[in-house]
């Protein structure tokens with residue numbers, strides 16, 4: 001089976017739209033009054049959720065830009081947030097059909113179907129013309145893509161001169177045996193972590209200039225501490241959350257990820273890059 005299918009099978013839920021609808025009902029909302037904010041606990045599938053997205057976006061100059069690219073967009077939560085905040089069009093691309101199909105419905109629920117376009121496809125061979133986008137970002141995607149050189153060359157190709165590109169990925173920090181499963185892989189076969197230096201090298205090889213690199217370890221550990229505290233205080237997680245995506249495997253995947261971060265084997269890291277003018 002091609003590796004892309006193994007990756008998208010890993011993310012397959014099977015009945016995701018129904019699960020989200022049921023969780024919305026449990027939370028006392030309906031699909032008619034649900035907002036981009038309400039969906040954030042389930043449609044921002046990365047460490048720190050919406051807060052992490054805002055932190056990355058704050059370092060990118062998207063306010064004057066027309067068309068933004070979301071690489072590995074998942075359900076498109078960040079894309080809906082970006083279009084709401086900066087009033088630009090966002091195009092997302094993702095390998096997992098169920099995420100794209102569900103994401104399109106979520107766009108309709110919050111009336112953003114004309115502002116966000118979600119495509120099914122592979123980030124290393126995107127169906128977009130050269131220099132189509134004024135900026136872009138990628139949230140927790142590179143962990144499943146081995147060939148970072150091809151990935152960043154492809155992203156460089158579709159960005160316009162002067163575009164900025166923000167990355168927020170889980171990266172390899174120190175050597176050591178990782179405990180699986182983690183949210184992006186059941187075992188090492190589809191876990192393709194690279195170090196921040198390897199990311200920077202691949203970006204520079206592709207033609208990017210890298211201006212900043214930030215290890216978000218403390219933010220991540222604090223995020224999970226607060227999440228756990230809230231969950232214990234209310235006798236369980238809220239209806240809508242990452243457990244809606246990962247089902248019963250959620251606690252073990254999240255706990256392993258936290259332990260791997262605490263051991264300094266991995267960490268979420270931001271990198272800000274620019275396509276030189």
Ligand SMILES: C[S@@+](CC[C@H](N)C(=O)[O-])C[C@H]1O[C@@H](n2cnc3c(N)ncnc32)[C@H](O)[C@@H]1O
Nearest residue numbers: 044045046072073074094095096122123139144
């Ligand atoms: C952890 S999820 C993050 C989703 C989204 N960026 C977010 O933060 O909510 C990882 C996503 O990367 C996507 N992905 C992995 N490899 C990909 C590839 N080669 N091309 C496009 N998407 C990919 C998966 O389908 C999945 O939706």
